Amino acid sequence: MGLSNNITAILNFLALLCSIPIIGAGIWLASKPDNECIHFFRWPVVLIGVLILLVSLAGFIGAYWNRQGLLAFYLFCMALLIGLLLVLLVFTFVVTRPDGSYTVMGRGFKEYRLDGFSSWLKSHLTNSRNWPKIRTCLAESDVCPKLNQQYFAADQFFAADISPLQSGCCKPPTACGFNFVNPTLWLNPVDPMADPDCYIWSNDQTQLCYNCNSCKAGLLGNLRREWRKANVVLIVTVVVLIWVYVIGCSAFKNAQTEDLFRRYKQGWI
Structure with a gap:
């Protein structure tokens, strides 16, 4: 496994760890009495966290065993999930901004x-x-x-x-x-x-x-207070995820370059 793949594997493991506070925030929200009574508010954060965990695991496996297809799948899906998490953050901030x-x-x-x-x-x-x-x-x-x-x-x-x-x-x-x-x-x-x-x-x-x-x-008012607290965790997590994703994209490109160079060198020899 090349250096770039090692870096990508470490980054994917960090992304996997980032899913834990997201899932935790979602479970905390779902456990509140008001969210128990509003079914469509209960599980979106937990679902996003579980998807990030699964996608990160796929990316880790792809980097560790040098499966370029899995890495490409990881990068594509992670971009969608980060975008979805950003949309959720912006939406909840906007709808909970007024305070009655x-x-x-x-x-x-x-x-x-x-x-x-x-x-x-x-x-x-x-x-x-x-x-x-x-x-x-x-x-x-x-x-x-x-x-x-x-x-x-x-x-x-x-x-x-x-x-x-x-x-x-x-x-x-x-x-x-x-x-x-x-x-x-x-x-x-x-x-x-x-x-x-x-x-x-x-x-x-x-x-x-x-x-x-x-x-x-x-x-x-209860929903506003709870979502504002959860958003603090989600904002920190999404910043880390974006940082991990940007470095991961760079490492993925370097891994492809290393792979092409290795194949070229083997053919030349």
Whole structure:
């Protein structure tokens, strides 16, 4: 195996290692309660990571055993996957750029307005066709019930940094002026006309604020926060992959030149 093939094999092994944080980020996203309820958001990152792993393995085998066909396949497929990952990064950055959160005086958590998020997210996730299924899934999860196990006093709950999903779905909007009993039980609103969600709130533990606009906004806020965190890992990984790919292309060309020179020399001798 020539020097260029050795370099290519090492680079392909690095690309294979790069697939691990991509798969890890995808599994982390898929494990979140909100992503469990949005099926088409769950697995694209994991799928891309697995494909990068398989393509890198093919490239490593091709470089180690000098299989030019496998190396060409690796370079072609890796270019497509890097492009796909870049498209995914740009797309998620654009659709999660608007932030519908706002600060509430005297609260450790933020609340969320639906009109503060991107129109794409709103039209695809909170429409009348998709929301009933998402709402049912959220109501069956432990997103809200576990708040009652963590916070017992009003002061403790008001100072808590709860998730956007919990802020939007598990309690009524602060503007309504409900009196705290526990995180999912609120009574006697002071200003029931402050927000349309004040009328929608229910102490029925299967209802709560799952039909509220604040819950839809909380879901989008959760998605935004999670995808922004995952994007940090994906950006670092894609930069490394591009660097590996560029050097790999150069090493592949050098390997072809070495192979042609060797064949020419053997024929000349």
